[in-house]
Amino acid sequence: MQTRKTQVAIIGAGPSGLLLGLLLDKQGIDNVILERVTGDYVLGRIRAGVLEQGFAKLVREAGAAENMDTLGEVHDSVMFSFNDEEVMLNLKELTDDSVIVYGQVDITRDMMAEREKRGLETVYEANDVQPHDVKSDNPYITYEKDGFEYRLECDYIAGCDGFHGVSRQTIPDDVKTEYEKVYPFGWLGLMSDTKPINPELIYATTDRGFALASMRSQTRSRYYIQVPLEDTVEDWSDDKFWAEFKKRMPAGVRDNLITGPSIEKSIVPTRSFICEPLQYGNLFLVGDAGHIVPPTGAKGLNLAASDVSTLYKIMTRVYKEGDKTCIEQYSPIALRRIWNGVRFSWWLTDLLHDFGDQKDEFDKKMETSEIQYFLSSEEGRKVIAEQYVGLAFEDLK
16 A cells, blocks of 8 residues: 555545635645546536635635636626516625626636646545544545555545545544435426526526526526426426426516527436534535535535635644644534525525425415515515625634
């Protein structure tokens, strides 16, 4: 077995692992990323596209923001529609902030390129990755690559390996508590090289179910419709998707829809999930490894960024000031923002989707009343807007 050393070992080369690695490198903190699959496979994961300013600032600090700032689109508003009633939320007026539309695949590619440019090590197709002795002062990771066995010794391990990764499984069951809510529907998403139906995103609630009109650019659209859990991609031809999506859009924009062949189509299950704590010894869970949100609130990638921000500040203090007492702040600080983001996503999901027989007529009337209150008053719209653009990242004590 070959032995190697680094300061921070990062499991997972998704956006959270790449962002953390670039930020640590800016502070002179050595790090190695281990990834189970190939780089091309990572880039094949079609995910989020709405970025909070907090995430964007971290990418700039990491030195990988040139394309995001050049090609990303700043959105100052977002539309909600209820059957044919349209309500525009002006984020800029309500919060003095905005969001950036730039695809997760694109930001991942940018960070991969920056990491390669700096000569930082990423080990792709690292098999059987296993953390060891994470409660000790000398944790390490074993893995296999090209038929050889390796031992990566480190000071700290950042588990950025997603919901199904090994990092969370490393925490004993009698130490962690997992909270989960699974929703009775999925999101069928289609991407096409077509002009978006509307300049701003549209969250549409209809008697037929929920739909979201999103985008990646002015020439690439990303659309979603709520579908039953038992549906498969094969159940939905492009023509069937376009017909259903158009029916769920408000009448005022329906005729703007331009259709075309899908370049990607998939169904995303919807769940809320949080693991507590997010730290076990010198192992830290980051992003989807520790929490999942339904995509309704556009919080998944952005909550991962707030985890990265907190862990980055902690590692910087540890290595620059020699202060290890701050390590215990990670889980409490991260969880405060996570629970808030999960609550917002759960709330929007509850209000905007059709739950079928799981809600009686009383529940539906309460839902309608709640929607009317929040969208008809400036105070209510401001509550939604400040959550949508994202709360500020918390500093260490």
